[in-house]
Amino acid sequence: MREAALTLALVGVGAGLVMVERERWRTGLFGVGTVLLVMALARLVLPARRVxxxxxxxxxxxxxxxxxxxxxVIGLTLTVPIPGP
Incomplete structure (x- = not known):
């Protein structure tokens, strides 16, 4: 169970990158940024032996x-303009 936090983080980043590959890049990169923020929270609250x-x-x-x-990542994702029709 020691590497559960890293495993979940890799699964989340992998899911985001799959979305990027399927041309849902904005949603995918927003997900990657969110996973990084959740990893920061996990690192902040969990003891070192758990992360x-x-x-x-x-x-x-x-x-x-x-x-x-x-x-x-989230900031850059949100600042790229959405192409108009």
């Missing part, structure tokens, strides 16, 4: 990095 490989550096560094990446 397994999500614990790369110190807790603060991991949380800030995941928040920055997740927010960046």
């Amino acid at each position: 397994g490989a999500l614990a790369v550096r110190g807790r603060l560094f991991d949380v800030v990095a995941l928040l920055a990446f997740g927010g960046g």
Whole structure:
């Protein structure tokens, strides 16, 4: 059960990338960004022995990095204009 958080994160990112491949890129990348934000929350609240490989550096560094990446992916996804008819 130690790698459950990482496994769930990889499944979520994989599902998002499948959506991107199927030309639902906005929804897929929004999902990837959301998974990164959930990983940040998991890293913040779960003890290091429960998050397994999500614990790369110190807790603060991991949380800030995941928040920055997740927010960046979501922000960039939302700023790309939707093509008009």
